[in-house]
Amino acid sequence: MSKPSPINPLRLGLIGFGCVGQGLYDILQKLPEPGFVVQRIAVKNPSKLRPLPAERFEFHADDLVNDPELDLLVEVIDDPNEAFRLVSQALQLGRKVATANKAMVARHLPELLDLQREFGGALLYEASVCGSIPVIRTLDSYFGQEPLHSVSGIFNGSSNYVLTGMTTAGVDYATVLAEAQAQGFAETDPSLDMAAFDPRSKAVILAAHAYGVLLNPDEVLNLGIESISSADIRFAAERGQKIKVVASLLRLPAGGATVFVTPQFVDADSPLYHVEREFNGVVVDAAFAGQHFWRGRGAGGHPTGSAVLSDLVALRNGFRYAYPKLTETTAATSVAPDLELEVYVRHAPKELRQALQLTDIGDALSAPGFSYDYVVGYTRLSTLLQHRDALRAAGVFVARTGKVRSVTAEPKPELITAELVAE
Numbered sequence: 001m002s003k004p005s006p007i008n009p010l011r012l013g014l015i016g017f018g019c020v021g022q023g024l025y026d027i028l029q030k031l032p033e034p035g036f037v038v039q040r041i042a043v044k045n046p047s048k049l050r051p052l053p054a055e056r057f058e059f060h061a062d063d064l065v066n067d068p069e070l071d072l073l074v075e076v077i078d079d080p081n082e083a084f085r086l087v088s089q090a091l092q093l094g095r096k097v098a099t100a101n102k103a104m105v106a107r108h109l110p111e112l113l114d115l116q117r118e119f120g121g122a123l124l125y126e127a128s129v130c131g132s133i134p135v136i137r138t139l140d141s142y143f144g145q146e147p148l149h150s151v152s153g154i155f156n157g158s159s160n161y162v163l164t165g166m167t168t169a170g171v172d173y174a175t176v177l178a179e180a181q182a183q184g185f186a187e188t189d190p191s192l193d194m195a196a197f198d199p200r201s202k203a204v205i206l207a208a209h210a211y212g213v214l215l216n217p218d219e220v221l222n223l224g225i226e227s228i229s230s231a232d233i234r235f236a237a238e239r240g241q242k243i244k245v246v247a248s249l250l251r252l253p254a255g256g257a258t259v260f261v262t263p264q265f266v267d268a269d270s271p272l273y274h275v276e277r278e279f280n281g282v283v284v285d286a287a288f289a290g291q292h293f294w295r296g297r298g299a300g301g302h303p304t305g306s307a308v309l310s311d312l313v314a315l316r317n318g319f320r321y322a323y324p325k326l327t328e329t330t331a332a333t334s335v336a337p338d339l340e341l342e343v344y345v346r347h348a349p350k351e352l353r354q355a356l357q358l359t360d361i362g363d364a365l366s367a368p369g370f371s372y373d374y375v376v377g378y379t380r381l382s383t384l385l386q387h388r389d390a391l392r393a394a395g396v397f398v399a400r401t402g403k404v405r406s407v408t409a410e411p412k413p414e415l416i417t418a419e420l421v422a423e
């Protein structure tokens with residue numbers, strides 16, 4: 001790779017020219033000496049109106065992957081399967097690639113690691129998690145040796161935007177979701193955001209860097225806000241709380257780590273309480289450094305383009321992730337052991353409520369003919385995972401209170417950890 005200078009910048013192949021691709025392109029035009037030039041741009045739809053002359057675009061991404069004149073590739077398309085095909089092909093050619101595609105990275109990380117080891121290429125994906133918050137490189141490099149008690153936060157801008165609109169302005173769900181889509185925050189299929197598949201992918205990626213575990217996303221609990229109602233938001237407000245979609249990565253006292261993503265009641269003294277709109281927030285509780293909190297824009301063309309740019313600079317400098325906590329033992333870990341979570345469950349049909357086997361019921365409202373009914377109690381993480389699809393299909397809203405404890409037969413098991421956000 002030639003040394004960059006204003007007259008000899010590195011040549012980029014840009015695959016995808018949607019929200020993120022255009023955001024990156026615009027940033028590069030605005031920088032006085034970007035050190036990069038967008039040499040070729042591959043798009044999919046020939047008839048789409050675009051803000052650059054038609055001759056700037058071509059339609060076969062493979063041509064960019066195979067072009068040895070390009071120094072770096074940027075993959076920012078919205079199709080994870082095609083993204084994996086293109087990125088793995090590029091890595092087989094030993095190319096250096098930056099991607100924003102968290103669904104692709106989360107599902108294929110083991111193969112992507114193998115391809116880099118075998119062919120010497122490099123893949124960076126800072127833009128795939130929490131937009132412009134530099135969380136991956138910080139966990140991988142700065143906290144590479146330090147044990148982390150927990151990493152938790154708001155990892156999805158669209159659902160947080162919807163919650164802010166419903167909570168602070170009383171806007172209805174559909175209207176505020178349409179706003180998030182219009183601003184380019186949401187995925188092409190917005191149910192990936194609203195049902196928390198997107199933050200689940202991000203949590204799986206962070207688990208590799210924070211704990212050295214390679215998780216199958218399907219084994220990680222994700223519950224979203226598709227069924228949230230103003231009654232749930234009022235329930236939280238009456239207790240001085242807000243509902244946020246919180247991803248939790250926890251190191252367990254018995255060893256190993258576990259990950260889950262669900263709505264959660266968040267107290268006013270939590271840093272996450274104040275994270276609004278498309279902003280994301282990450283709370284890290286490190287063994288020696290203590291608590292860190294980062295807040296920044298989690299979605300949008302410029303914030304995400306900024307994260308891609310930082311990857312391009314890192315690739316130019318020869319940086320690659322070290323995965324310092326990943327060993328043969330940790331890589332084989334799956335989500336376990338089980339935990340008990342205290343949850344608020346609204347509007348569950350009788351069979352599902354029974355299936356959750358709630359214990360230590362703390363609060364409940366149920367009256368014949370009354371449309372609002374809820375119950376608060378403990379259930380197992382594994383039970384929620386088992387019934388996740390049924391809960392979603394039945395329109396049941398589930399939120400964690402933040403209390404988590406080990407599974408035990410005792411009626412009052414020892415509280416092993418109250419998550420930071422619930423303190």
Ligand SMILES: NC(=O)c1ccc[n+]([C@@H]2O[C@H](COP(=O)([O-])OP(=O)(O)OC[C@H]3O[C@@H](n4cnc5c(N)ncnc54)[C@H](O)[C@@H]3O)[C@@H](O)[C@H]2O)c1
Pocket residue numbers: 015016017018019020021042043044045061076077078079082100101102103127128131184185186187188298299300301304
């Ligand atoms: N929008 C955000 O705020 C944001 C933030 C972080 C990460 N991401 C991720 O970045 C990626 C792109 O997101 P986006 O918001 O820019 O999506 P987008 O829908 O705005 O743009 C994606 C573009 O890729 C094009 N495309 C699809 N297949 C293609 C192919 N084979 N070759 C060339 N072009 C192809 C589509 O036609 C579309 O124009 C996704 O993986 C997304 O999850 C988005």
Ligand SMILES: N[C@@H](CCO)C(=O)O
Pocket residue numbers: 128129130131155156157158159185186187193198298299300
């Ligand atoms: N759809 C994602 C984009 C950023 O990853 C979000 O709303 O957070």
